[in-house]
Amino acid sequence: MLQLRAVFLLFSITLFSLTGCDNGNNAASRTLELEDPDFRQGILYSKQNEYRLALECFLKVIDSRKGAAESHLEAGRMLLELEDPLPAIYHFNQYIRLKPDSEQAKIVKKMINTAEKIYAKQLPGRPLDPDEVGVSDQAALIRKLQAENAKLLREVSELSRINKVGDPLLAATAKNQTEKTKTVVESSASKETKTYTIQSGDSLYSISKKFYGNGQRANDIYNANRDKLKSPTALAVGVTIVIPQ
Structure with missing residues (x-):
C-alpha cells in the first residue's frame, strides 16, 4: 500500500x-x-x-x-x-x-x-503479474470433464467392438457408458449456457452491471474467463465470454 x-x-x-x-x-x-x-x-x-x-x-x-x-x-x-x-x-x-x-x-x-x-x-496462488495468471478453475474443470468424456468414448468403442461377438452383458455395459458420457457432456454444457460477446467500451464492471444489476460479480466473470482474458482490463472486442451463474 x-x-x-x-x-x-x-x-x-x-x-x-x-x-x-x-x-x-x-x-x-x-x-x-x-x-x-x-x-x-x-x-x-x-x-x-x-x-x-x-x-x-x-x-x-x-x-x-x-x-x-x-x-x-x-x-x-x-x-x-x-x-x-x-x-x-x-x-x-x-x-x-x-x-x-x-x-x-x-x-x-x-x-x-x-x-x-x-x-x-x-487471486489464488498470488501471481506476480496479471498477464501470468493461469487458467481459471472452471476452465480446468471443463478440461477435466473433456478428458473423462474422451476416456468414456474409448471404453464405449472398445465395448462395442467386443459386443460384436454377441455378449448381452457387454452390450448393456456399453449402453450405460454411453448414457454416462452424454450426462457428463450435458452437465458441462449446462454450466456455460449464458455467454456474451465483448463490445467496444465494455469493462468487467459494466458487464457485471448488465447481467447482475451491479458490479460485484466482476471478479467472478474474470475468474470464469481467465483462459480468454490476459488481465482484468484486457477485453478484446468480439471475444465471447462465459457469464457464470
Whole structure:
C-alpha cells in the first residue's frame, strides 16, 4: 500500500499544479462538480479515512451529473483504499475516457496499473503479474470433464467392438457408458449456457452491471474467463465470454 499512497500523493501534487490549466466549458464544468455538496462531503470523508462513506458521496455525484470525471477519479481512489481494484479500474477508465488529453490522465494510468497488481495479488496462488495468471478453475474443470468424456468414448468403442461377438452383458455395459458420457457432456454444457460477446467500451464492471444489476460479480466473470482474458482490463472486442451463474 506504500506504493499506492505514493501514487496518490504524486497525483495530488500534480492536480494542484494543474488547477489553472483547464479553460472554457471544461473548467466551468469541473468547478461546478467540485462545488457539488456531495463531492465536497466525499472529500471530507476521505480525509477522515471514511472511504466507504466517501465512495457513496462520489457515486451520488456520478449518478446526478453527466461526465463527472473528477468523481469517477475519486471513486476509483476510494475503491483502491477499500482494496476493491476491479471497480476502481472501471472508474479510472471512465476518467480517462472523459479527459483523455489531461495531464492527470498519465498518472491515472499508473493508478490503473497499481490496481491491476493489487487484483493479481488477490487471486489464488498470488501471481506476480496479471498477464501470468493461469487458467481459471472452471476452465480446468471443463478440461477435466473433456478428458473423462474422451476416456468414456474409448471404453464405449472398445465395448462395442467386443459386443460384436454377441455378449448381452457387454452390450448393456456399453449402453450405460454411453448414457454416462452424454450426462457428463450435458452437465458441462449446462454450466456455460449464458455467454456474451465483448463490445467496444465494455469493462468487467459494466458487464457485471448488465447481467447482475451491479458490479460485484466482476471478479467472478474474470475468474470464469481467465483462459480468454490476459488481465482484468484486457477485453478484446468480439471475444465471447462465459457469464457464470
